[in-house]
Amino acid sequence: MTGSDNSPSFRLAYVPGATPAKWVRIWNERLPDIPLTLVDVPAARVAEVLREGAADAGLVRLPVDRTYFSAIPLYTETTVVVVPKDHAVAAVDEVTAEDLADEIVFHPLDDTLGWEQPPGRPAIERPATTADAIELVAAGVGVLLVPQSLARLHHRRDLTYRPVTDVPQSSVALAWPEEATTDLVEQFIGIVRGRTVNSTRGRPLPETQGKGGTARRSGRAASGTKGGGRKPAPGKRGGAQPGRGGRPGTGRGKGGGRRAG
Structure with missing residues (x-):
């Protein structure tokens, strides 16, 4: 320990x-x-x-x-591009690396995505930190690609972000x-x-022993022997009733993404 x-x-x-x-x-x-x-x-x-x-x-x-x-x-994590709110990227749901080809893309020294060179045009100098790069994005100098959690961590009211679909992830x-x-x-x-x-993996915690575990197990056992052995009422067949114990429904949920930012 x-x-x-x-x-x-x-x-x-x-x-x-x-x-x-x-x-x-x-x-x-x-x-x-x-x-x-x-x-x-x-x-x-x-x-x-x-x-x-x-x-x-x-x-x-x-x-x-x-x-x-x-x-x-x-x-x-999803990789996102951080841009000013009035940037053209803010008008779409997601972008590709090719969409950023004409943008200055910052590559801070503490980059977490592990690539040698981000898409787009490189800045003259690499910012020291992600926080420094965020400040440059807010100044309208360029854009920044980061894991989504870092975009949230450095949130600013004048910035937003959008997913980038074909770049490395963290x-x-x-x-x-x-x-x-x-x-x-x-x-x-x-x-x-x-x-x-x-x-059963690892050591049990002392404070969890003797606090109703035996009683809960006994209760389950009792319910299994009394309720589980009940005979079906006359005229009714045993087994699952329609709509209760049968196969789960096959209806499909509607997919859809939310706009980030």
Whole structure:
């Protein structure tokens, strides 16, 4: 475990745009006596932070060094182009890289999309950070391609964004040093994977034992033996009734996208 034996804690690094709030909430519900500390780290430094032991695990952007880190991919983000609200791109639902061929496209030094050269025309200099690039977009100098979460993170009233359909995307993963897979790391893995408190994977949490688990199981068993064995009423056939236990409907929902921004 991290920290001292008497006072364990768990430190979770996360890169800009990642949203750990849901998992932190579940952690606090399940392990109220073990504090979880969030460590906000630039994407370019998160591997270094984990190697140095300054965090136990991290929400990172792939790729990572899989010879050193274990990683569980979580989701892949849509790439969007950030533009001023009065830009021509704002009038459409989505664009392609070819649509941006005549635009100055900023490529900040902290870029998270991993390409050598974005589409469009390069700026004279690369902005140091995504935040700097956003300021230049607001000034009408050019446009910026980023994962959608970063567009939301740097939201401004005078800017909007649209999906770009044929460019690289950024994937977020939970990563940790493979040789440092502690009990607390296993607990957080279980939360991220959606395991229940009573899952057979990992160690059960002491505070969840003896709080109605046996009673709930007994209740299910009782309902199964009493309700489940009831005979059908005279004149009625056993089995699923039409519209109740039959095959699910085959109706199709209407698809459609929403305009971003």
